[in-house]
Amino acid sequence: MAIVVYSIAGLFLGLGAVVAITGGVGAIRMPDFYTRCHCAGKGDTLAQLLIMVGLILVALEAYPLSNLAVFKLFFISIFILVTSPTATHAVARGARHDGLVPWKAGDPRR
Amino acid sequence: MNDAVVLRTTAKLLMPFMMVFGLYVIFHGEAGPGGGFQGGVILAAAFILYALVNGIDKLETIVPERLTDVLAAVGVLIFAGTGVYTMLAGGAFLDYAQITPSNPEAGQAWGMTIVESGVGMTVASVMLTLFREFATEPAE
Known part of the structure; x- marks a missing residue:
């Protein structure tokens, strides 16, 4: 019985790690501040949820x-x-309050 | 910051939990990681969050400047008073075993809890005072 529970927990932990890495890659690769915020915020939130369920x-x-x-x-x-x-x-x-304009397709990365 | 609905709602939601956690850290000091200093900072962080979201003027209505001044002094009084009490009871300064001479272990637990609550009170008050001094415009 323990092996089943640990396997499911490992699945959740692995999935959480994948989501966390995806969020991290997105936070580097995305073209501007707002899209990077999106990756960092959502990726980490979902990743911690999956990891906590596993733990x-x-x-x-x-x-x-x-x-x-x-x-x-x-x-x-x-x-x-x-x-x-x-x-x-x-x-x-x-950032929006400060007047940072969102990135549009075709703009250079910043 | 008057229309920051999300921030204000989250701060309102989290403040009681932060306060309870701060008190937990203060009073758990004798049995686990924690203590008056860390707990006091967490307790003050709850009020600082409130002030950041609602403005420094609103903080004045829930924690007046006079209250933090008094509590900072009362905390030190509790700390030193416990030490002086143990001296009067026949031990050294902060010799907790003198609080309940028949049961030294219980006395030590009580002594630490009382002292830590004093430390927490002072640290939280001083944190709030520091924040207030930095956040308000200097009166020229």
Whole structure:
């Protein structure tokens, strides 16, 4: 039974790692500030969600008698889920307020 | 920043959790990682977030400048008072075992909790005072 749970947890962790790397590549490759914000904000939020689900499964299997780690991971996940998009929103909003014009197809990278 | 609905809603949502976590870190100091300093900073960060989103004038309505001045002094008073009390009870300065002489371990736990709450109070107040001094325009 443990092997099944660990396999599913590993699947979630691997998927989370792939999404995190995708977000990181996007944050470097995208052409301007707003598109980079998009990658960094969304990629990290989804990646942490997948990784936390994987870790919660591991914690449930490894410590069946104590749910403390599960609750902590759950609340950390909820916290990042709320704060990460808000931080990205605030940064992008600040850039827009400052007059940074969004990139359009054909413009040079900046 | 009057129309920052997302920021204001998130700050309102997170503030109580930040305060509870700050108090948890303060009072968990004797049994795990944490303590008055770190907890006080987290507690102050909740109010600083409020001030960043709603403006420094709104902070004045929930935490007046006078309150932080008084609490910064009261925290030090609690810290030093505990030390002086243990001296009067017959031990050294901050000799927590004197608080409950019949059970030294319980006395040490109590002593640390009381002292840490004083430290947390002072640190949170001083953090808020520093933030306020930096954020407000100097009165020329």
